[in-house]
Amino acid sequence: MPSIPPIPEPKRQREADLREAFLKEVAGIPAGEKIKNCIQCGTCTATCPVSRWMDITPRETVALFRAGMLEEILESRTIWICASCYSCTVRCPMGIQVTDLLYALKRLATDKKIYPSRFPAHALSDTFISSLYRFGRIYELELGLRYFLKTHPLKLLANIGFGLLMIIKGRMAILPKRIKKANEVKAIINRAKELEGV
Amino acid sequence: MEYAYYPGCSLEYSGKPYDKSIREVFKALGVKLRDIKDWNCCGATMYVSIDKIVACSVAARNLALAQNMGCDICAPCNSCYTILRKVNRYLAYDPEMRGKILEVLKAANLTYDTPVDVRHPLDILVNDVGLDTIKEAAPYRFDGLKVAPYYGCQLVRPEHHFDDVDDPMTMDNLLTALGADVVPFASKVRCCGGSLMTTCEEVALDLNNSILKDAEDNGAEIMVTACALCQMNLEGYQKKINKRYSQKHNMPIVFFSQLIGLALGVNPKRLGLQSMLVKPKNLKLIPKGMKVEA
Structure with a gap:
């Protein structure tokens, strides 16, 4: 019988690091520890409205985590396809906070910069928070422009008509609106990052 | 209050x-x-x-x-x-x-x-103000209007805050109190995809197509939402959905507050109804007390 090759050392170390960071995130989620109660029933996958577009289903995500394959999870499109509708969370018979765990995985992926290839969905978060940082609020026109320029420039052209229609209907601002104390928001973000060491 | x-x-x-x-x-x-x-x-x-x-x-x-x-x-x-x-x-x-x-x-x-x-204002209106007060204050009713109330996800999930996570009824009851005919609508808490419309359009278009179809199949003339992003996804992308899935959606999607406002006698312009992309049709306001012939 052929012997099973051992997991290469660098991979094991990387997995251990990811695991430690992930478990730290889990500890901060109310009822986060319930992940260990998963019975692999698949209710999360069945109830998920977008699981059929995922490369790894929500149930498989927990299975892969247990098998020590966090990196594979982070490389999957799954965590960025989750629209956070919380269907899985309210239906899980074991009370697992699936949506919040997927958020923890998104944070881990962002922190470690491990993303699925040719699937830039995570870029929206970066663009969004940059608007928040500068204006204190979201400037939708710039958000759309920057996100599509960064990811799918052709889609920008396809959406110009819709953007104009929204402007005509008074439902899109041409100029940003900065809050009076935008500096307060900046100070909060900077201080929080300082405390977190990021 | x-x-x-x-x-x-x-x-x-x-x-x-x-x-x-x-x-x-x-x-x-x-x-x-x-x-x-x-x-x-x-x-x-x-x-x-x-x-x-x-x-x-x-x-x-x-x-x-x-x-x-x-x-x-x-x-x-x-x-x-x-x-x-x-x-x-x-x-x-x-x-x-x-x-x-x-x-x-x-x-x-x-x-x-x-x-x-x-x-949430829906919670405030129904549970603090009360259906009876709203009914009494409204000079108009929507008798016969076939409405599909769409709650979306984050209004009722993850918490059971003021309504059921699977079959919320707050908006149903509010619309019924104003005379509307609420159609059965299983997709009332089905996800619209939220920001997936930007990051993963094909997924979001599919989700919205099935929600719109469900409302139409149940005879709805208008859909009512309680979330700005749901409203935008359902209303703004109907043309794209029609092209992609060979559909003929032309469903007005309004905010629940716009309908209550009309019933309360507020000028439609003050409710932003002129800014909607799909014009609501058949929005007949019936003065309270007037019988509608079947």
Whole structure:
């Protein structure tokens, strides 16, 4: 019988690091520890409205985590396809906070910069928070422009008509609106990052 | 009765009709909305994807600003509503995190000691104001109008806050009280995809197509929502959906507050109805007390 090759050392170390960071995130989620109660029933996958577009289903995500394959999870499109509708969370018979765990995985992926290839969905978060940082609020026109320029420039052209229609209907601002104390928001973000060491 | 109003970024522009109609309806019912001065973006589903402490601290600035106003917060956007409630929950759950967030708020000379409850206007209208009061105040009814109420996700999930997670009835009851004919609608809490319309359009188009189809199959003439992003996804992308799936959707999608406003006799323009992309048709307002012939 052929012997099973051992997991290469660098991979094991990387997995251990990811695991430690992930478990730290889990500890901060109310009822986060319930992940260990998963019975692999698949209710999360069945109830998920977008699981059929995922490369790894929500149930498989927990299975892969247990098998020590966090990196594979982070490389999957799954965590960025989750629209956070919380269907899985309210239906899980074991009370697992699936949506919040997927958020923890998104944070881990962002922190470690491990993303699925040719699937830039995570870029929206970066663009969004940059608007928040500068204006204190979201400037939708710039958000759309920057996100599509960064990811799918052709889609920008396809959406110009819709953007104009929204402007005509008074439902899109041409100029940003900065809050009076935008500096307060900046100070909060900077201080929080300082405390977190990021 | 008064509330600290947190409109959120969507309601400033893309969801402007929602903002206008909420203000008009509250005014007509004698409920005071006081704007939280200089509020900031709650971070929505985006900041939680990047950093939890930053996300919670940014959202907590709004809670801190509201705490001295002495009343609950009214947050009409489902995403703001969920995020602000979540921050309150996290603060109560994790003393370490609470300490960190309070420390961060000091950078803006803010404190947050007394938790402020965060409420959705639908909850406020039905549970604080009451269906009977609204019915009495409304000079018009929508008798015979076939409506599909669409709640979306984050209004009822993850918490059982004021309605059921699978089959919420608050909006159904409100519309029924105003005479509308609420059609059976299994997709009422099915996800519209939220920001997937930007990041993963093919998924979001499919989800919205099936929600629109469900409403049509059940005979709805109009859909009613309680969230700016759901409204935008369902209304703004019908042409794209029609092209992609060979459909003929032409479904008006309005905010529940716009319909209540009409029933209360508010001018349609003040409710932002002229800004809708799919014009609501057959919106016949029937004066209360008048019988409609079948």
